[in-house]
Amino acid sequence: MSFAFGSAVEPASFGSSKPETGSLFGRATTSGTNSISSLAIAAATSPHLGTKSARKTEKATIPQISPLDFIPLLENQWRNMDWSEEAKETLMESVRSFKPASESVTEARVLLIGPVGAGKSSFISSVQSVFSGRVINRAMVGSSSSTSFTKKLRSFRIRGAGEKADEPTALVMCDVMGVGEGETTGLTLHDALSVIKGHAPEGHQFSPEQPVGADTVGYVRKPSITDKVHCVVFVVDASKVASYPKSFGTTFQQLREHISNLGVHQVALLTHVDQVCKSTGSDITQVYRSQNVQQAMVKAGALLGMATSYIVPVKNYSSELDLDENIDVLLLKAVDHILQYVNLYFQDNSD
Known part of the structure; x- marks a missing residue:
């Protein structure tokens, strides 16, 4: 970093751990109304995923859906x-x-x-x-x-x-x-x-x-x-x-x-x-x-x-x-x- 002066300042506490790293677009949350599993996403996109044959048929056609789309x-x-x-x-x-x-x-x-x-x-x-x-x-x-x-x-x-x-x-x-x-x-x-x-x-x-x-x-x-x-x-x-x-x-x-x-x-x-x-x-x-x-x-x-x-x-x-x-x-x-x-x-x- 360009700023290399003084000692580090302790981050303020927000009642949680340090900020997560990674893109906001590439991560599903895991609790409350935001908790969405890949199975739930798949089920939402195809009602026929209950059988093996149907899974094979649908596997290639399931659209890539961002978890953000499911956060109300x-x-x-x-x-x-x-x-x-x-x-x-x-x-x-x-x-x-x-x-x-x-x-x-x-x-x-x-x-x-x-x-x-x-x-x-x-x-x-x-x-x-x-x-x-x-x-x-x-x-x-x-x-x-x-x-x-x-x-x-x-x-x-x-x-x-x-x-x-x-x-x-x-x-x-x-x-x-x-x-x-x-x-x-x-x-x-x-x-x-x-x-x-x-x-x-x-x-x-x-x-x-x-x-x-x-x-x-x-x-x-x-x-x-x-x-x-x-x-x-x-x-x-x-x-x-x-x-x-x-x-x-x-x-x-x-x-x-x-x-x-x-x-x-x-x-x-x-x-x-x-x-x-x-x-x-x-x-x-x-x-x-x-x-x-x-x-x-x-x-x-x-x-x-x-x-x-x-x-x-x-x-x-x-x-x-x-x-x-x-x-x-x-x-x-x-x-x-x-x-x-x-x-x-x-x-x-x-x-």
Whole structure:
């Protein structure tokens, strides 16, 4: 891992063993309503499997069925969510009218950190899309999950919508290099903290061999509260959360400890939730009824050492060419969640 600083931080206890490894898609659960044996799957697909001859006949034609297809949705949402058009408008207005709870600051700076390919840049572009009224990709997104497409520190001001389309909101999202698995493939702990403290200049090109320091061009020696990051958002891929290297857990929890010492609040986004649940994939409003998404959030919490109350699921715009109101609502709810913790920072650091 790139972060090789300090001692390992003990993972938070979630009342269970360490996170399971392996794909969410390739494992059947073994208890409760999720307990499904291969025999039950076979019986569900062919009523004639009771005889040997029938087994021989049907053996080659039994379809490959993912255990995920058999996990039923919960009867009620495990979090309350309003998907109405009115809810969307209320959330948009809340973001547009947001002002930092500090007279000396006009903009709130939010930093997104996560593994390569987790969807940091995509989330920024998706939020920009909601306010632009069309799908855009201003924060350029890569297609590789092994190499970070983002190499520089880039700040994106979220602009208003409608009559206020040309007016920037008080929200600025900062994009940085993704966390990689090797010493030379991702953001270092030193550089991450330099960004959060406000030392790293806009447009800085990250390189493990050249850490941010006093000799860095544009280095901010005495950052003001305006230069600093006011909230850190960890971004985790729901479809990979069970198979991330164990070293990621130590990395994130070390980083979280350092960030906490700076007095900066942290939340998390669980991306690609449409890829871990068939129902959610076809209808995003089912996200809070999905047991798969709920289980992925628990795994994300264990990975980050973070209570699940700080984590929100999102679906970024990727292949879509047109906006979807329900995707917009989920994205806006995530932004609203982030801004709550931004305000806590300003309240904690009020003059």
